[in-house]
Amino acid sequence: MSDRMSLGERLKLHGISRRALLKYCACTASMMAMPPGMVSAAAANLEKLKRPSVIWLSFQECTGCTESLTRSASPSIESLIFDTVSLDYHHTLQAASGTAAEAAREAAMEESYGEYILIVDGSIPTGNPGYSTIAGIDNLSMLKDVARGAAAIISVGTCAAFGGLPMADPNPTGAVSVADALPDRSIINVPGCPPIGDVITGVLVQILAFGDIPELDHLGRPMAFYGQNIHDRCYRRPFYERGLFAESFDDEGARKGWCLYKLGCKGPVTYNACAVTKWNGGVSFPIQAGHGCIGCSEPRFWDKGGFYQPISQTTFTDRTQLGIAAAAGVAAGVGATLMARSKQKKIRARLAEEESS
Amino acid sequence: MTLLDFARGPAMQWALIIFLAGATFRLTGILLFGRKKPLSPARGNARLEGYKTIVSRFMPNAVFHRRIGTVHIMSLAWHMGFIFVVLFFQPHIVFFEGLLGLSWPGVANSIVMPVAGITLVLLALAFLRRINHPVLKLLSGAGDFATIIVTALPLVTGMLASAHLVLKYETMLALHLLSISLFLVWVPFSKLMHVVLFLPSRKRLGEKLGYKGVKA
Amino acid sequence: MSMDKEMQDSFAMFYGMSQSLKGLVEPVDMEDEERVRKAKQVFLNKANRDTAINLEACVRCGLCAEACQFYIASEDPKYTPIAKLDLMKRVYQRELSPFRWLHRIFTPDITIGDLREFQPKVFDECTMCGRCSMICPMGIDIAEMVHTSREAMVEAGLMPSELDYMCREQDGExxxxxxxxxxxxxxxxxxxxxxxxxxxxxxxxxxxxxxxxxxxxxxxxxxxxxxxxxxxxxxxxxxxxxxxxxxxxxxxxxxxxxxxxxxxxxxxxxxxxxxxxxxxxxxxxxxxxxxxxxxxxxxxxxxxxxxxxxxxxxxxQVMEGKLKLKKIPGDKVVTLHDPCKVGRHGGVFDEPRAIIKELGLKLNETESNRELNFCCGGGAGNFLVQSAAPVRKLGFQTKMKEVNKTGAEALLVSCGSCRLNFEAGKLNTGDTIQVDSIAALVGENLPD
CATH class of the missing domain: 1.20.1050 (Glutathione S-transferase Yfyf (Class Pi); Chain A, domain 2)
Known part of the structure; x- marks a missing residue:
């Protein structure tokens, strides 16, 4: 088949000019804040690229990540990229099902052993293998099996990257992230709930174009997309500095587009491309739509107190404990000083005795 | 659990518990000591003078201005600056709201930050004075220097966090919260208790003098 | 009125007598441990809510020194008032304070060496005038606790021999x-x-x-x-x-x-x-x-x-109109010394001023007056203590600087020991201001 045609050839076949490819590369490059010189290098590499095999495994997930990916404006060059990779296994997108689907996966693994790219969405249950199985194979076994021959592993979405919602307290399935399930492998994390579609494709392009793992932050996230603090890039930042805050979602401040810090926005502690790349082809992002960032690209975002609790607040709000502490302090103080006073009393008695003798 | 989660959660929880238990312990302990009631007829209104003294001691009497005016103004400015930053920086108000359920209007960062900066400079001057002034050299112990450091840390980390400098914001915010926890824990064990003790202490002097008809 | 010949003679004799009390009584003989034990007993006995509040409230700002006449004249930190309470504070912290179990780790116990070191600090170098309390931002009553510290010294047999002599005479005769x-x-x-x-x-x-x-x-x-x-x-x-x-x-x-x-x-x-x-x-x-x-x-x-x-x-009586006095002619300018014990520790301020007004004198107040008055320098028995002489001089200097600034011809005072200290101080410094008794002035200017 035409599977082994280079991307450049396939683009020509689809009537996409080299100019359009360069434009796409320039766009991706600027998103990743790469120097302009890199654009032509990326385009050249992409043109030469043979369609690599991609295996997409879905474990404990909601398909939101796939939705995000497919919601990217269509028809777009990104979707062509996916035409360009050989997506050999993907529950939602592949036509095959059942035995045929699994056969496709095994075939791809065998054919491109050591070269294919593994993308995972969803977390892996470790509590009981029966919690989540595909074709009778439990998630962990399948992950380990497929990972063995993968050239690169990308965790898409916060569930795969950090355990996400399945791992949220009390974590009934014993869910873990891909990185925790495969402690020996280096994983590229593309977190978000879901991640921005353009970011998923951007990361993939980066890997394909440069053939190596991009620069990652301490949480394994590509710096190109996750190096920016939402609060730093937020267009509402000036209102924060001026002390102008929306106090509720329907007040004057909310209407005027003031800072959402007091409504629990997690922008200041969140790293993602939302404020730069935005969503739906750059139309908007949650803060622009009037809701604070929930910090979905950060580990355990679900367990960091309420989404509407401002980050400067302590997550400890049990005033009863404080009352008990104060009461205990008072009680101990009474005891301590009664003892001190009885000591004084003894001394006074002794002094009186000394005086009378 | 990230450092920030720890700082926002368990660290602050235990700091608040130790602070409250320790401060109430020390305060109750002090206030429960006995005292004899005076038996001589009073010349003035002791109670009134007691309350008046709580207020009047914020400003030294005019005869002391020449000798301590500058120091006093700087110390007053330091206290006011510190209280201002603690109470009127917006994220702080949000902190208190979460804890106490009370909130009040805040002030723009462009005002709070310079105030914090001046406050920190004043604290540095207080530190220099403490290591240079002969009287303070004589009086100061390790606890006094520790108190200055423990008080400076929240200011430094807070300003850096707010300016997104040196470390990532969430790390700096965590350090800021941890330094506040340290401050809270330090209060009951140190002279920082003066934030409460100045009240009964001033009041008693006022009462003692007021009872004799003397203005404190 | 200045001292007449008769009074000058008496003064010379009395001054000589008052300055020669040292060594008239044998020092108290006591084991060192006993001294420490007795001193501690006093501190423990006298500690109460006020001392607890005061000792815990100090922030060691050092401002008390700036109110002390001895420090003002010398800038020597050893006169710092609050530092005089160190022994009392340590005993309180180790034995009575709520955090005593912590203080016992960090605060050393008091020793006989400490007692001897602090003896001059609470006797010679402090007249318990209480001016430091007027500047203290925490309102700490330092003078009262210096008094307690003196009591501890007395119990420990470490009272200056001059004062010991006076006490024994008062106790006996x-x-x-x-x-x-x-x-x-x-x-x-x-x-x-x-x-x-x-x-x-x-x-x-x-x-x-x-x-x-x-x-x-x-x-x-x-x-x-x-x-x-x-x-x-x-x-x-x-x-x-x-x-x-x-x-x-x-x-x-x-x-x-x-x-x-x-x-x-x-x-x-x-x-x-x-x-x-x-x-x-x-x-x-x-x-x-x-x-x-x-x-x-x-x-x-x-x-x-x-x-x-x-x-x-x-x-x-003057304020109530029951006592009229003759006006002293000549628009004489005077200043008034409020004795610490009658003023700051007593509350008598308006009455002597009413007398001065009734006498037709012009009162130029010293900069520090009424409850902020400086001590004459020799209060609390220090006038009699020989080793306190240099310190007395410092205090006197501070006082006289303010007195001289008033431009007054006479200094009125209604305390014999202040008066004595002024007269003696004048001998040392060459000041010449006339020092008068208010009671004497009243007696001399009664209407016929």
Whole structure:
């Protein structure tokens, strides 16, 4: 088949000019804040690229990540990229099902052993293998099996990257992230709930174009997309500095587009491309739509107190404990000083005795 | 659990518990000591003078201005600056709201930050004075220097966090919260208790003098 | 009025006597451990809510030094008032404070070396004037705790020998400087002969029991005379008590609880027995708080009489229009010294000022006046302590700087020991300002 045609050839076949490819590369490059010189290098590499095999495994997930990916404006060059990779296994997108689907996966693994790219969405249950199985194979076994021959592993979405919602307290399935399930492998994390579609494709392009793992932050996230603090890039930042805050979602401040810090926005502690790349082809992002960032690209975002609790607040709000502490302090103080006073009393008695003798 | 989660959660929880238990312990302990009631007829209104003294001691009497005016103004400015930053920086108000359920209007960062900066400079001057002034050299112990450091840390980390400098914001915010926890824990064990003790202490002097008809 | 020839002679004699008390009594013999134990007992016994609050509230700002006359004159940190409380603080922290279990780890116990080191700090180098409390942002009553520290020294047998001598004389003979009943009678007769005043001793049914002092009997007879003259002029039904006339209370000054109690009760008992309405304390600063504020606590119940000092008594008569005085001619400018014990520790401020006004004098206040007044430098018995002489001089300098700035021709004072200290200080520094007794001035300017 035409599977082994280079991307450049396939683009020509689809009537996409080299100019359009360069434009796409320039766009991706600027998103990743790469120097302009890199654009032509990326385009050249992409043109030469043979369609690599991609295996997409879905474990404990909601398909939101796939939705995000497919919601990217269509028809777009990104979707062509996916035409360009050989997506050999993907529950939602592949036509095959059942035995045929699994056969496709095994075939791809065998054919491109050591070269294919593994993308995972969803977390892996470790509590009981029966919690989540595909074709009778439990998630962990399948992950380990497929990972063995993968050239690169990308965790898409916060569930795969950090355990996400399945791992949220009390974590009934014993869910873990891909990185925790495969402690020996280096994983590229593309977190978000879901991640921005353009970011998923951007990361993939980066890997394909440069053939190596991009620069990652301490949480394994590509710096190109996750190096920016939402609060730093937020267009509402000036209102924060001026002390102008929306106090509720329907007040004057909310209407005027003031800072959402007091409504629990997690922008200041969140790293993602939302404020730069935005969503739906750059139309908007949650803060622009009037809701604070929930910090979905950060580990355990679900367990960091309420989404509407401002980050400067302590997550400890049990005033009863404080009352008990104060009461205990008072009680101990009474005891301590009664003892001190009885000591004084003894001394006074002794002094009186000394005086009378 | 990230450092920030720890700082926002368990660290602050235990700091608040130790602070409250320790401060109430020390305060109750002090206030429960006995005292004899005076038996001589009073010349003035002791109670009134007691309350008046709580207020009047914020400003030294005019005869002391020449000798301590500058120091006093700087110390007053330091206290006011510190209280201002603690109470009127917006994220702080949000902190208190979460804890106490009370909130009040805040002030723009462009005002709070310079105030914090001046406050920190004043604290540095207080530190220099403490290591240079002969009287303070004589009086100061390790606890006094520790108190200055423990008080400076929240200011430094807070300003850096707010300016997104040196470390990532969430790390700096965590350090800021941890330094506040340290401050809270330090209060009951140190002279920082003066934030409460100045009240009964001033009041008693006022009462003692007021009872004799003397203005404190 | 300046000192006449007779008074100058008396002064020379008295001054000489007062400066030669050192070593008249044997130092107290006591084991070191016993000294420490006794001192600690005092600290533990006297600690109360006020001391607990005060000792815990100090922030070590050092401002108290800036109010101290000794520090102001020398800038020597050793005079820092709050530092004098270190021993008391350590005992409190280790034994009584809520966090005592922590303090025992970090705070060293007091030793005999500490006691000896702090002896001059609480005696020679502090007159318990209490001015430091007026600057303290925490309102710490330092003077009171220095007094407790003096008590601890007394119990530990570490009282300066001069004060020890005075206490023993008061405890034994009930006199100071040998001014006994015989000497009193001599003086009274002398005044009667020379000035024709009426004298009442042990007169039953009196309203006012007047006290006097060895100082006035020996030296400041003008103050004694002025008081008697004015009482007679006002037709006050007054008397002296032959066995309780000495007002001085070296127990209070030195910090000897027992002596203080003994002397106080002698007066309280005599006044109660005689059924007087008022006890009139002479121009002797510390007698005023001893009788006006401390006596009721010592006797354990409210006193059956009121206590006034002469300047207060006469001043009140003036304020009520009952005492008119001759105006002193010549627009004389004077300044007033509020003795710490009568002023800051007593509350008598308006009465002497009313007298000065009534006398037609122009009062130029010192910059620090009333409750902020500087001590004369020799208060709290320090006038008698030889080793305190250099420190006294410092205090005197600070005081006189303010006095001289007023441009006054005379310094009025209604405290014999302040007056004595001014006269002695003048000898040392060459200051020449005239120092006058208010009681004497009143007595001299009674209308005909």
């Amino acid at each position: 009930g006199t100071i400087f040998g001014a006994n009943e015989e000497l009193l009678n001599f003086r009274l007769n002398d005044l009667k002969e020379k000035h024709g005043v009426e004298i009442f001793v042990d007169k039953p049914g009196s309203d006012v029991m007047m006290l006097t002092s060895g100082l006035d009997i020996h030296l400041f007879t003008d103050a004694l005379l002025g008081t008697i003259r004015t009482l007679d002029h006002l037709k006050v039904n007054w008397t002296l008590c032959s066995h309780a006339f000495e007002a001085a209370n070296f127990g209070l000054l030195a910090g000897s609880d027992k002596t203080q109690k003994h002397i106080t009760m002698r007066i309280v008992d005599a006044a109660t027995e005689m059924g007087v309405k008022t006890v009139l304390t002479p121009e002797c600063g510390h007698t005023y708080p001893a009788m006006r504020w401390a006596a009721a606590e010592i006797s354990g119940k409210p006193l059956p009489f009121e206590v006034m000092t002469v300047s207060e008594f006469f001043g009140r």
